[in-house]
Amino acid sequence: MAMSPKREPIWxxxxxxxxxxxxxxxxxxxxxxxxxxxxxxxxxxxxNRASGFGFLDQVAGFDIAFHLIxxxxxxxxxxxxxxxxxxxxxxxxxxxxxxxxxxxxxxxxQLSSNWLVAKLATAYIEFVRNVPLLLQIFFxxxxxxxxxxxxxxxxxxxxxxxxSNRGLFVPRIEGVExxxxxxxxxxxxxxxxxxxxxxxxxxxxxxxxxxxxLPISLGLLAIVPAAAFFLTGVPFTAxxxxxxxxxxxxxxAITPELIALVLALSLYTASYIGEIVxxxxxxxxxxxxxxxxxxxxxxxxxxxxxIIPQAMRIIIPPLTSQYLNLTKNSSLAAAIAxxxxxxxxxGTALNQTGQAIEILAITMIIYLAISLLTSLAMNVxxxxxxxxER
Amino acid sequence: xxxxxxxxLGALALAVVxxxxxxxxxxxxLDAVKARGYLMCGVSDGLAGFSNPDAxxxxxxxxxxxxxxxxxxxxxxxxxxxxxxxxAKERFTALQSGEFDLLSRNTTWTMQRDIALGFTFAxxxxxxxxxxxxxxxxxxxxxxxxxxxxxxxxxxxTTELNIADYFTANNMTYxxxxxxxxxxxxxAYDEGRCDAYTTDQSGLYAARLEMRNADEHIILPxxxxxxxxxxxxRQGDDRWADIVRWVLFAQINAEELGVTSAxxxxxxxxxxxxxxxxxxxxxxxxxxMGLTNDWAVRIIRHMGNYGEMFERNVGEGSILKIARGINAxxxxxxxxYAPPVR
Numbered sequence: 109m110a111m112s113p114k115r116e117p118i119w120x121x122x123x124x125x126x127x128x129x130x131x132x133x134x135x136x137x138x139x140x141x142x143x144x145x146x147x148x149x150x151x152x153x154x155x156n157r158a159s160g161f162g163f164l165d166q167v168a169g170f171d172i173a174f175h176l177i178x179x180x181x182x183x184x185x186x187x188x189x190x191x192x193x194x195x196x197x198x199x200x201x202x203x204x205x206x207x208x209x210x211x212x213x214x215x216x217x218q219l220s221s222n223w224l225v226a227k228l229a230t231a232y233i234e235f236v237r238n239v240p241l242l243l244q245i246f247f248x249x250x251x252x253x254x255x256x257x258x259x260x261x262x263x264x265x266x267x268x269x270x271x272s273n274r275g276l277f278v279p280r281i282e283g284v285e286x287x288x289x290x291x292x293x294x295x296x297x298x299x300x301x302x303x304x305x306x307x308x309x310x311x312x313x314x315x316x317x318x319x320x321x322l323p324i325s326l327g328l329l330a331i332v333p334a335a336a337f338f339l340t341g342v343p344f345t346a347x348x349x350x351x352x353x354x355x356x357x358x359x360x361a362i363t364p365e366l367i368a369l370v371l372a373l374s375l376y377t378a379s380y381i382g383e384i385v386x387x388x389x390x391x392x393x394x395x396x397x398x399x400x401x402x403x404x405x406x407x408x409x410x411x412x413x414x415i416i417p418q419a420m421r422i423i424i425p426p427l428t429s430q431y432l433n434l435t436k437n438s439s440l441a442a443a444i445a446x447x448x449x450x451x452x453x454x455g456t457a458l459n460q461t462g463q464a465i466e467i468l469a470i471t472m473i474i475y476l477a478i479s480l481l482t483s484l485a486m487n488v489x490x491x492x493x494x495x496x497e498r
Numbered sequence: 499x500x501x502x503x504x505x506x507l508g509a510l511a512l513a514v515v516x517x518x519x520x521x522x523x524x525x526x527x528l529d530a531v532k533a534r535g536y537l538m539c540g541v542s543d544g545l546a547g548f549s550n551p552d553a554x555x556x557x558x559x560x561x562x563x564x565x566x567x568x569x570x571x572x573x574x575x576x577x578x579x580x581x582x583x584x585x586a587k588e589r590f591t592a593l594q595s596g597e598f599d600l601l602s603r604n605t606t607w608t609m610q611r612d613i614a615l616g617f618t619f620a621x622x623x624x625x626x627x628x629x630x631x632x633x634x635x636x637x638x639x640x641x642x643x644x645x646x647x648x649x650x651x652x653x654x655x656t657t658e659l660n661i662a663d664y665f666t667a668n669n670m671t672y673x674x675x676x677x678x679x680x681x682x683x684x685x686a687y688d689e690g691r692c693d694a695y696t697t698d699q700s701g702l703y704a705a706r707l708e709m710r711n712a713d714e715h716i717i718l719p720x721x722x723x724x725x726x727x728x729x730x731x732r733q734g735d736d737r738w739a740d741i742v743r744w745v746l747f748a749q750i751n752a753e754e755l756g757v758t759s760a761x762x763x764x765x766x767x768x769x770x771x772x773x774x775x776x777x778x779x780x781x782x783x784x785x786x787m788g789l790t791n792d793w794a795v796r797i798i799r800h801m802g803n804y805g806e807m808f809e810r811n812v813g814e815g816s817i818l819k820i821a822r823g824i825n826a827x828x829x830x831x832x833x834x835y836a837p838p839v840r
Binding site for chain 2: 444
């Protein structure tokens with residue numbers, strides 16, 4: 109029996125089939141989302157409720173206690189959004205830096221050969237990890253409240269900074285004429301220093317003798333900037349806070365809300381980072397430590413040059429998710445009146461406009477963007493420190 | 499996060515579930531309440547005198563009693579109510595997404611809420627205004643001395659806007675700390691973080707009782723805003739709004755006509771035509787709303803008239819001891835006035 113050549117039916121092509129199915133699925137998802145949006149718009153109209161994004165240009169009418177940019181009651185809801193966003197970013201950045209430093213100390217401390225240090229680090233991690241974050245925020249906030257004095261009897265720090273239950277007021281440094289020039293000189297000196305240090309490294313690898321770094325750093329980091337500072341005529345003034353009536357005016361205020369929030373977030377997240385760092389270090393094969401010891405490296409050098417660089421490859425991915433957690437947890441700020449994005453925009457602004465769908469959509473997109481950008485940055489860093497396979 | 503979650507779910511419900519409010523004959527909400535067998539009422543998460551649960555979970559207060567009055571009118575049973583507490587921030591989304599039949603939660607009637615949020619306010623149960631409470635030892639006797647003050651309040655209310663207006667108008671600076679919950683706002687004030695605490699004046703009387711040392715605090719005389727508090731319903735069911743509105747009017751009319759919970763039985767035999775119409779002896783007023791003709795008798799027998807409700811919850815018979823003031827009947831120099839039943 110002769111086999112007649114048979115054409116394959118079109119659905120037998122796995123690639124084409126996959127493509128069509130994916131396209132159909134995408135279309136279904138888009139259609140579903142469009143249905144949600146249309147249905148929501150329709151229902152809002154039926155309920156006689158305002159919708160759209162026009163409200164962003166309207167006057168917000170409320171004040172925000174802590175703002176990094178100019179803001180007052182006559183500002184718009186869009187300005188309020190920016191204030192909230194910047195406050196969230198401020199808390200996230202400070203929190204991440206502090207949590208990372210403390211987390212690494214805790215992680216290394218857990219593995220310390222000093223019994224007391226190791227046990228203290230472990231006890232800290234176990235305790236802090238297992239108490240709800242909101243409780244910790246309240247604890248720091250309200251426990252710093254009672255011992256702090258009223259502004260009238262504030263604790264004076266060197267006559268320029270004042271600590272009271274209104275917060276820590278510190279002088280604000282303001283540049284005057286010539287400060288621009290000074291900053292340019294300073295930036296040039298610092299970049300020259302880093303450039304020379306790199307050259308010095310390269311030269312040492314090539315010839316065995318580094319550049320004379322001591323006089324170079326002294327000159328670039330101390331003498332030249334100091335000379336520029338006085339030659340430009342001391343181009344800075346300090347706005348020192350003064351007590352006027354009920355509170356301090358001038359200077360820069362670091363409010364108890366900010367302190368409590370940053371403290372609680374970084375102490376809490378540090379306990380998780382501590383565990384991540386410990387597991388990362390323990391994930392480096394023991395032979396690496398033994399080999400570097402055999403080479404005669406000191407304990408510090410072993411950790412800094414051999415162990416940590418390899419541990420970082422294990423540490424970075426889970427560390428990234430801790431950074432994201434910290435950022436998202438900062439939305440607990442509303443509980444202690446720190447005006448973060450959720451509190452100002454998805455809280456007060458939502459309540460004044462009533463446009464829940466629009467405001468929550470904006471807020472969610474912003475958090476998504478922050479998270480994705482953080483992940484991107486960490487992934488780039490992760491790729492750089494991966495094992496170089498040549 | 500609970501707030502965000504509930505708002506999100508509310509928004510989702512709007513996006514997915516809610517069908518456009520249909521115009522049936524009569525009141526869809528009333529039909530739903532009758533079929534369900536109880537009223538769903540949104541109240542505050544704890545404000546003495548207005549809606550406050552005790553240790554056993556029994557609610558008391560003016561706003562709570564008003565919900566009970568509606569239940570009494572519908573079911574002749576003031577306990578056929580389920581109370582749902584909601585925070586200042588959550589309340590509107592919750593009402594919009596149908597979590598309760600009405601919101602009776604010391605809520606200020608404003609144009610924006612009435613129109614842009616799509617609600618109908620059924621009346622004014624308490625004429626209030628925003629005020630300040632301060633520590634008496636600091637020597638403050640007027641709100642105009644609050645220049646530079648740090649003020650604590652709860653977020654999600656009209657107070658944030660009123661205080662911005664007031665301090666701007668009087669050329670004073672201030673710093674406002676808005677807390678998500680009243681409990682933390684009060685605690686921060688009590689700990690000395692703030693010079694003053696601000697909310698509706700009725701709320702200040704309740705707040706003072708929460709302080710460690712209530713006698714140290716004084717309520718400043720200035721009222722910086724108009725805060726007409728009243729029950730509200732979703733727009734689109736006018737018949738339901740009518741019922742809520744007339745339950746309140748019936749209680750105010752009853753006080754004016756001298757009908758109380760004690761004498762309502764014998765008052766049905768009164769020869770006064772106004773009383774006879776109110777109590778359903780004459781006319782078909784209750785039936786015209788989809789209720790029974792003795793609707794007002796039920797309300798007053800169970801919950802009393804407006805004056806009784808006021809005295810019991812916020813007035814001399816309560817811990818707050820707030821004077822009737824502008825909440826007295828119009829015939830006694832106050833603002834409470836109800837259209838006639840005829």
